Amino acid sequence: xxxxxxxxxxxxxxxxxxxxxxxxxxxxxxxxxxxxxxxxxxxxxxxxxxxxxxxxxxxxxxxxxxxxxxxxxxxxxxxxxxxxxxxxxxxxxxxxxxxxxxxxxxxxxxxxxxxxxxxxxxxxxxxxxxxxxxxxxxxxxxxxxxxxxxxxxxxxxxxxxxxxxxxxxxxxxxxxxxxxxxxxxxxxxxxxxxxxxxxxxxxxxxxxxxxxxxxxxxxxxxxxxxxxxxxxxxxxxxxxxxxxxxxxxxxxxxxxxxxxxxxxxxxxxxxxxxxxxxxxxxxxxxxxxxxxxxxxxxxxxxxxxxxxxxxxxxxxxxxxxxxxxxxxxxxxxxxxxxxxxxxxxxxxxxxxxxxxxxxxxxxxxxxxxxxxxxxxxxxxxxxxxxxxxxxxxxxxxxxxxxxxxxxxxxxxxxxxxxxxxxxxxx
Numbered sequence: 001x002x003x004x005x006x007x008x009x010x011x012x013x014x015x016x017x018x019x020x021x022x023x024x025x026x027x028x029x030x031x032x033x034x035x036x037x038x039x040x041x042x043x044x045x046x047x048x049x050x051x052x053x054x055x056x057x058x059x060x061x062x063x064x065x066x067x068x069x070x071x072x073x074x075x076x077x078x079x080x081x082x083x084x085x086x087x088x089x090x091x092x093x094x095x096x097x098x099x100x101x102x103x104x105x106x107x108x109x110x111x112x113x114x115x116x117x118x119x120x121x122x123x124x125x126x127x128x129x130x131x132x133x134x135x136x137x138x139x140x141x142x143x144x145x146x147x148x149x150x151x152x153x154x155x156x157x158x159x160x161x162x163x164x165x166x167x168x169x170x171x172x173x174x175x176x177x178x179x180x181x182x183x184x185x186x187x188x189x190x191x192x193x194x195x196x197x198x199x200x201x202x203x204x205x206x207x208x209x210x211x212x213x214x215x216x217x218x219x220x221x222x223x224x225x226x227x228x229x230x231x232x233x234x235x236x237x238x239x240x241x242x243x244x245x246x247x248x249x250x251x252x253x254x255x256x257x258x259x260x261x262x263x264x265x266x267x268x269x270x271x272x273x274x275x276x277x278x279x280x281x282x283x284x285x286x287x288x289x290x291x292x293x294x295x296x297x298x299x300x301x302x303x304x305x306x307x308x309x310x311x312x313x314x315x316x317x318x319x320x321x322x323x324x325x326x327x328x329x330x331x332x333x334x335x336x337x338x339x340x341x342x343x344x345x346x347x348x349x350x351x352x353x354x355x356x357x358x359x360x361x362x363x364x365x366x367x368x369x370x371x372x373x374x375x376x377x378x379x380x381x382x383x384x385x386x387x388x389x390x391x392x393x394x395x396x397x398x399x400x401x402x403x404x405x406x407x408x409x410x411x412x413x414x415x416x417x418x419x420x421x422x423x424x425x426x
Contacts (some may be wrong), residue, residue, distance in 0.1 A: 001108035015131045015188055016122030017257070019161035020102070023170055023177065025115035026055035026366030029091055030084050032147050039176060041065070041081040042075050049345040049352075050271050054086050061172035091115075094146060101141055105134065111258045118158050120257040135147040141154045143311060149179070155186040160195065185325060191251035203248050205241065207392060213237070227247040255289060266296050266304070267358025275314045275351030282348065286339050294332035303328035303365040307338040310356035318354075321345070330365055 022028065023423050026044040031037055041063055045054035051071035063078040074081060095114040101421070102109045108120035136154040142150050153164025164184040170177035186194045200222055201211050217236060225233075226249035233242035268289045276282055286309075297303060307329070308322040319339050321342040329335060339357050 013153060014122050015156055015185070016120060017155055017158050017161045018080060018119040018121055018131065018135055018138070019158065019165045020117050020119065021151050021165045021169075022115035023149045023151055024057055024061075024096070025095075025148070026086060026091055027057040027060070028148050029094055030087075031057065033090075034084075036105055037082055041069070043078075043081050043083050044086050045083075046271075047085055048072055048273055050273065058170060058177035059174060062174045092402050094148070097141060098146065098148075101145060102138070105138065108142075108257045108259060110259060110261060114160040114259050116255045118161065132183060132185050139182050145256060149177075149182070152183045154183065154184070156188055156191065157251070158255055158257070159204065159248055159251040160186045160191055163195070163198070177184070179286075186249075192223075192226070195249070195251050196221060198222045200225055200249075203245055205244055205248075210237075210241075215323070222249050226343045263302075263362060264298070265308075265358045265360035265362065266293055266300070267308075267356060268292050269310060269354060269356025269358075271312075272352070274357075275353055277348055277351050279343075282343065283340055283351060285355055286343060286357060287336055289355075290332045290336035290339060293357060293359055294330060294335055296332040297359060297362075301364060302362045303330035304359035304363070305329075305358065305361040307335055307342070308356075308358050308360065309339050309342045310354070310358070311343075312354035314351035314353055317351070319346075324361065328361075328363055328365060329359070335359060335423045343369060 027042050030042060032040075032243075037057075038058060039061035040057075042057040043053055043060050043065060044056070045067075046052055049072055053065060053067050053069045053071060053074050056074070060074075060078060060081055063081070065074045065077055065081070065326075071083065075083075091114055092200075098111065098387055099111055099117065100307075102117055102119055106119050106124050108119045108123070110120065110286055112116040121131055122135065124130075131154045134383050138152055142377070149170070151165050151168040152162040153168060154162040155164050164186050166216075168180065168182050168184040170179045170182075172178075198221065199211075200206050200214050200219060201220060203225075206214070207300055212272055213236065214225065217228075217232075219228065225245060228246070230246060231243060233246055236242075237245070240371050270285060270289070276285075305326070305328050306322055306324040308320055310318065310320045311366040312318040323342060329338075335357070
């Protein structure tokens with residue numbers, strides 16, 4: 001019996017898809033720790049010249065600052081903004097508690113990121129139209145548990161629920177967020193009335209280039225797109241894109257909430273405050289990344305076959321190099337050796353702006369086949385196991401490569417999300 005059957009899911013078309021989006025999540029997390037900044041324009045992200053904005057408080061948004069904006073541009077828009085470096089570890093902790101709260105409501109939860117998730121609550125309705133009440137209860141419980149607000153959309157499918165969430169969002173003002181209802185419901189039978197007046201850019205898959213192409217066809221709104229003949233759309237957009245957009249324009253989205261969303265790759269990357277040309281310095285950065293990637297792989301009970309490095313040069317030219325092995329790996333030493341071999345084949349003379357390392361083609365770790373080197377005594381696989389055991393007992397800084405030792409003690413280890421938004425000020 002399927003999970004849907006176990007929870008008595010009503011027929012498709014019922015009002016039971018919920019989308020939850022935390023309001024200015026990273027900035028709000030920081031404000032919960034720094035309430036004295038509640039009325040200040042707070043920007044979270046990379047504080048250095050090459051940083052980007054991860055999140056902006058609603059006061060900062062009133063100045064035009066938004067996520068993914070270069071930090072230098074944000075400073076120009078609001079010179080007195082308070083810039084805070086991102087704390088990915090803290091945000092992950094809060095996110096985990098919020099996702100657990102969602103799991104208390106329904107087992108059908110699909111996290112999209114740290115601050116966003118779909119819920120299928122149709123099995124919890126028991127034949128009643130209680131989805132709006134459940135949405136309001138979610139907002140109350142998150143506020144009570146974490147002191148944070150969220151916006152919630154409710155609809156008959158995932159696509160409409162996500163669009164509804166945008167309607168429920170607070171509005172930015174210089175005095176802070178101006179809250180509305182916090183919950184937007186698209187009632188069954190009103191889907192097209194809700195959707196068709198929107199601009200076509202609201203549809204998934206419509207970026208600037210696609211919007212321009214549709215505009216040349218005289219299509220400005222979702223309603224314009226919905227009434228187009230399928231063959232005309234296919235002639236201009238291709239069969240797959242035409243079918244996808246035409247279905248969305250007619251409020252058709254048959255995707256279920258996917259509970260198990262496994263990572264496709266695990267990696268880290270770093271943008272440097274200054275371009276690097278010294279191969280020894282870059283190899284040290286690779287060591288930090290390999291150590292961090294291996295730790296995450298082992299914590300997740302995963303290994304991977306493909307090791308990829310990403311290099312962005314001073315002129316923003318970006319290349320990737322990869323090597324795939326027949327055997328899955330999860331050890332820092334093996335990952336590092338492969339990454340170094342890939343890096344050594346590149347000309348780094350022009351300067352490296354960004355370096356990244358990832359492992360993909362993930363699977364559960366397989367039994368390692370011993371090589372001749374392994375048979376002569378303890379190998380790196382055993383060493384990696386011992387290192388992880390020591391760290392689990394005594395902390396992540398208890399042991400690691402000597403190259404990463406800091407003068408004052410501890411290790412210069414790379415933490416998850418540490419460089420997600422660019423370098424901070426030196």
